Amino acid sequence: MKNNRPKLETTTLWDFPTQNYGDRPHGDNKFNGVTPAFVIWNLLQRYTKEGDLVVDPMCGSGTTIDVAKELNRRVIGYDIAPYRDDIIQNDARKIPLKDNSVDFVFIDSPYSNNIKYSDHPMDIGKISCEKEEFFDELEKVAKEIYRILKPQKVMAWLIGDHWRKKSGFIPVGFKIYSILEKYFKPVDVIAVSRHNQTSNTPFWHERAKRYNFYLRGFKYLIIMQKVIK
Numbered sequence: 001m002k003n004n005r006p007k008l009e010t011t012t013l014w015d016f017p018t019q020n021y022g023d024r025p026h027g028d029n030k031f032n033g034v035t036p037a038f039v040i041w042n043l044l045q046r047y048t049k050e051g052d053l054v055v056d057p058m059c060g061s062g063t064t065i066d067v068a069k070e071l072n073r074r075v076i077g078y079d080i081a082p083y084r085d086d087i088i089q090n091d092a093r094k095i096p097l098k099d100n101s102v103d104f105v106f107i108d109s110p111y112s113n114n115i116k117y118s119d120h121p122m123d124i125g126k127i128s129c130e131k132e133e134f135f136d137e138l139e140k141v142a143k144e145i146y147r148i149l150k151p152q153k154v155m156a157w158l159i160g161d162h163w164r165k166k167s168g169f170i171p172v173g174f175k176i177y178s179i180l181e182k183y184f185k186p187v188d189v190i191a192v193s194r195h196n197q198t199s200n201t202p203f204w205h206e207r208a209k210r211y212n213f214y215l216r217g218f219k220y221l222i223i224m225q226k227v228i229k
């Protein structure tokens with residue numbers, strides 16, 4: 001292993017200099033919107049044990065699959081547009097698993113229609129977060145995650161905010177939090193700093209000053225528990 005091995009985070013500010021760790025790849029760095037593997041490593045260390053079943057309903061380039069396998073967890077990765085053979089084609093609004101059957105769910109959903117993931121008509125990343133429909137569709141995903149999780153188990157949702165010249169600021173993270181709060185008990189909210197953000201250039205800093213907006217420097221990692229009283 002290289003010296004960029006992950007360390008167990010103990011604060012609510014997670015500041016990872018790179019997407020990956022170790023010598024083996026986790027997901028694909030070239031995938032637009034890839035999740036930092038450190039984030040998933042940290043969550044699996046804290047909330048799962050060997051043999052647990054981990055599910056990612058929108059697993060993109062497969063980062064969750066790779067980290068989970070390395071840690072000897074069982075794992076199922078779904079995506080509407082599978083990027084590799086070990087990813088099962090499925091719409092996250094209807095997950096083909098039984099109620100109360102999963103130990104941990106990780107999801108890094110689209111934040112709006114800012115990244116093109118696929119041409120699939122059911123890709124939620126085609127809907128702008130300027131429309132309420134975007135949040136209605138993600139609420140269906142939240143309900144499915146709640147259904148498949150075993151009681152007392154935990155899920156984590158990575159999400160970022162949005163700014164557009166026309167619509168201004170949209171607090172996507174807070175909106176997703178308020179949806180999740182309807183079903184789950186909050187465990188914590190983490191700020192994951194974005195070292196490799198593409199907007200971290202002099203050009204974008206100049207634009208941010210000129211048009212009076214802030215460059216997005218972090219994402220929310222919302223951690224929630226399915227509590228059955």
Ligand SMILES: C[S@@+](CC[C@H](N)C(=O)[O-])C[C@H]1O[C@@H](n2cnc3c(N)ncnc32)[C@H](O)[C@@H]1O
Pocket residue numbers: 027028031033034035036057058059060061062063064078079080081090091092093108109110117118122123124125
């Ligand atoms: C931010 S990416 C996930 C990145 C992934 N965690 C990784 O590390 O590569 C969001 C993913 O959501 C998928 N997606 C969008 N709509 C979906 C839907 N209705 N059901 C399942 N997956 C969907 C996209 O195809 C995309 O791969």
